[in-house]
Amino acid sequence: MLLYILKRLLYMVPTLFGMSLVSFLIIQLPPGDFLTSLTSAIADSGQSLDQASIDRLTALYGLDQPFYVQYWNWISNIIFRGDFGWSFDWGQPVSRLLWDRMGVTIFVSALSLVLIWALAIPIGIYSAVRRYSIGDYVFTFLGFVGLAVPTFILALGLMYVSFTWFGLNVGGLFSPEYEQAPWSLAKLLDLLQHLWIPVVVIAISSTAALIRVMRANLSDELSKPYVVTARAKGLSEFTLIMRYPVRLALNPFVSTIGWVLPSLISGVTITAIVLNLPMAGPLLLRALVSQDMYLAGAFILIMSVLTLIGMLLSDILLAVLDPRVRYQR
Amino acid sequence: MSGVVSDEELSLPPPIIARAGSSAATASQWRLMAWRFSRHKLAVVSLVVVVLLYLTGIFAEFLAPYSPETTRPQYTYAPPQGINLFAPTADGGWAFNFHASGYDITVDTEAMRRSFTANPDKLIPLGLFVEGQPYRLFGLIDANIHLIGATDPKEVVYLFGSDRLGRDVLSRLIHGTRISMSIGLVGVVISLVLGVFFGGISGYYGGWLDSVIQRLIEVISAMPTIPLWMGLAAAIPLTWGPIEVYFTVTAIVSLLGWTSLAREVRGRFFSLRNEDFVTAARLDGAGEMRIIFRQMLPSMTSHILAMVTLAVPAMIIAETSLSFLGVGLKPPVVSWGVMLQDAQNLRAITSAPWLLFWPSLFVMIAVLSFNFLGDGLRDAADPYDN
């Protein structure tokens, strides 16, 4: 088992490398570089940078070096010093901005994932066992609708509904009076009141997708001969379905975390932008629009790495659940 | 051995797929698929909807009452007018009268704003095939006939309401259909080419080439899509023209699609490579190209078609999301996503909910139809599996 985890970790290295390369590419992609942005920003504020300073900064950031050297400088700073570069837009090191926002992002993502599973697994089981029943059709239809509505439209729609019907303004994570207040029960309740909309919005499309996965997996498993064997033992229908086919259908389900996570993070990003939540999304958008590329690149890299870590966890979980996986490796 | 042996005398009659009768025996895969597909009622309806949407895109100039750019500052945020087929007559009865309700306009002098309310007593007669703004169909044919519009060219109708510049939402939606639906199509073609190329190489040759391509796919598909798209789209220079932006956004959007297609193609190649009938073709003396084009590709096309159909909705959603965020298509291009940009904040959507409602409805209809259609195609893709 330990060997298996080690192997998976080793396996991640090339993928991580590829991800960092793509992130750096995004940093480099816009015309001009960090320095052009900086000089124009300084120029905007009415001052100017003399040629000597420009040369000094160019050398400092290695901007006159070839691509791979710049990449190496960037990535080695991240790995060895946790230094993600400088955000000229905010005038702060990127790392300081990053972790603040990522904490909330991870929290909301995790909460959404829990909700997704809590909904998708039982509904998927119900749909597969009672295939072609009215309930199944209702869930299938809702699932299709859930898949069809882009996250941001859902967020806007819920925002509209909660405002016009309940008079709630759901932007942000806290009501203004709690924004700066110390933590208290009232503040927590206020947070939850604001939190349910983003969590539901983020969860819905992945839930819809996972219900379909669970339904399909379980339908396959239900027709396998071992189910007949279990039935021939005299087990009750509920026990045997839970103990055998559901158990087996959960295995491929676990590995779907792999593709749920990227879309989950996508959903979190866009929902945060629409609802103006203090998470990574709005900051990323602002960074991209103002071409604050080190900040943007860092966000993209960190989100990708988190996704990858999630995938690793799902792989490990799968190995715990399924002896065949352990056996094959 | 003379004559024909009925060698199954002791066993069951031959299995009959799809319909009974002799026609099934000589039915090609496409015929069998069509039979299966037609049993899937929802998919058939969806096919009709998808075709209608593309027709809307093609004949946008004719179908839309106005040009999408026509602004009328005196009609900002005008709500949708109701369409009626009948109107009360002077003697108290009802008579056929195809019309829309006119507006009562009140001017709020303090806020310097006009507000509109639809008044059912004010009738604006509507007509089909009415003369209106001139346009050039397909860039070739000069015309000025519009499917629907006020019979009096001096009257203005906003059947779906108007936006902040007094532009007709219906006309913009119809023109937006062209851009949004075509992005799906063009994007899918790009991902199809990439997917079949990389997936084919990967699956057919295997080995280290396969490993490299697989890692590449893994990297791309493990990165969260929206941030990745945003990062790439943000690099589009502001100086670029609409056409360049359109194709760049399409290319970015198709980045997602090709990886899953490549995986599918690779998987099919792998499994087909070991099929007995492919080995049989090799032993018939067939060369690599003949095996690929005569045996393997025909066995995959139906599956690829289904995959491609299922990939379109993701592209439509992607375009809509990027444009909504302001990093995709930008005005003056009209797409559903660009239209939704106007519905970005709470103030806009509470005062003019139609700006959110109509484009969202179109996005949903398009995405749902493609999903159902793709599902139907996938179920029908392998008519030999029972």
Add this chain to the structure above:
Amino acid sequence: MTTEPEIVLSVRDLTVDFTQRQGSFRAVDGVSFDLRAGRTLGLVGESGSGKSVTARALMQLVDPPGRIIGGSIRLGDIDIAQLPRRGEAIRAIRGADISMIFQEPMSSLSPVHTIGAQVMEVLELHLKLDRKAARARTIELLGQVEIPNPEQAIDRYAYEFSGGMRQRAMIAMALACNPRVLIADEPTTALDVTTQAEVLDLIGRIQRERGMAMLLITHDMGVVAETVDDVAVMYRGQVVEAGPVDQVFHGATHPYTQRLLAATLKLEQPAARPAPPAVSSPILSLRNLGKTYQLGIGAFGGKAKGTLRAVDAVSLELAAGETLGIVGESGSGKTTLGRLILRTVEPTDGEVVYSPPGAAPVVVRTLDKAGLRNLYSEIRFIFQDPFASLNPRMTVRQIVGEPLLINRRGSSTEINARVSQLLELVGLDAGMMSRYPHAFSGGQRQRIGIARALALDPKVLIADEPTSALDVSIRSQILDLLIELRQRLGLSFIFISHDIGVIRYFCDRVAVMRRGRVVEVGDAQTICTSPSHPYTQALISAVPYPDPRRPRMQQRARYTETSV
């Protein structure tokens, strides 16, 4: 024998329908029989005869759209046919009074639960044993079914077992609560003959010891003759003949039974066929042919975990006009060997030489693409699976015409004429040319495959288990067709099969393979009657003989590997 043993289970007029889109299909039609304590009833029939549905109906295990619509199944005072399918009452019977063994032990066991957990579950459920007692009892049961090291085996998973061991675990599970009735649904069909013989022995022994009533469902007349007391023959949902085994085998009255027996017995002796050429030069010779597979190579091309020698230094010669059989159990390398000859699997060592009469010998491994293509028109292949080997998207005309088209044998009208000629040669109506494979039955498809193989006027045919996917009655028809073609067209055959009967019927000489090696080569008749190698002796004697008066399997020779 004056008093019959007591009746445990009595089935009367059992009828099962399957509701379909158009109307319903009657799978079981008024079937009646009795199961008696300590006796075995064999339920025989070919695929689709309704025998498996009957077995499942006895435990109310027929899934919708299937439904028992009539008749009774009496177990003591209870009529199982009347019990609700999901009810408490039938659940108390399943696994306790009646239990069942299935055909595919791999898929019938859960892959993610240990063998022990699956057996213990039955004990905890019906006998209310606690965990510890259940575990002890399970170890005992695993020992009874002769699973080595039951203390360790209990914590293993199904995929860690061989096929025979898995089936033993299934048997242990079925026996756990000492049922009165044991239903075995094709329990040995998925196993090799030597394993089959051992599993059948085990089932028989346990049944005698416990005095259980048993229903054995099988398509194999040999198994029936060797193991059962009474027989019921099913055909299209009905029992057409029933009685004591001797009476059915030696005094069958129903024409279907007679034909079935005739078809089976026909394959128990060599076919009437021309004598093999006395002395002739070899047309194909294999010299030290071998294939090694590297196991478990990582994605980064890491070191292989080990190697598998699938075929190991095989040297054989095929004389012109001769039929050489290659027989072996699963994993013996016989199928790989067939593929090595034509390099659809590339050999790692050794040589294949093709020496056509009146032409220079061809060394197959040195051929380039063009050379191989020429070879492929002289040596042709017949596949095992008549479904997978025909492209479902091509018409019969295209399939049979493909080799002609590729090798440019004439215009399209000439090719058409040749295709219809070929179809008639293999006994198919040329008018069927424009049909797709899905319109044909298994046997007919195999004929299409043969027509394709004959299209280029080959000298040698390699047939890989061409009849193993077919029912017994069709099997001999296909073999007779091949014999006739061989005679008419002067073909040489390499015939690969796991089935001794088929080999004896069809082949002049036979090579016996085991674990990649040829252990014995010789005259087919000699090998099948008095083999000299102990493995061959064990193999031949393990084949059940379809005559209850001449049992063979029970006095079989056993072979244990001394040097691996």
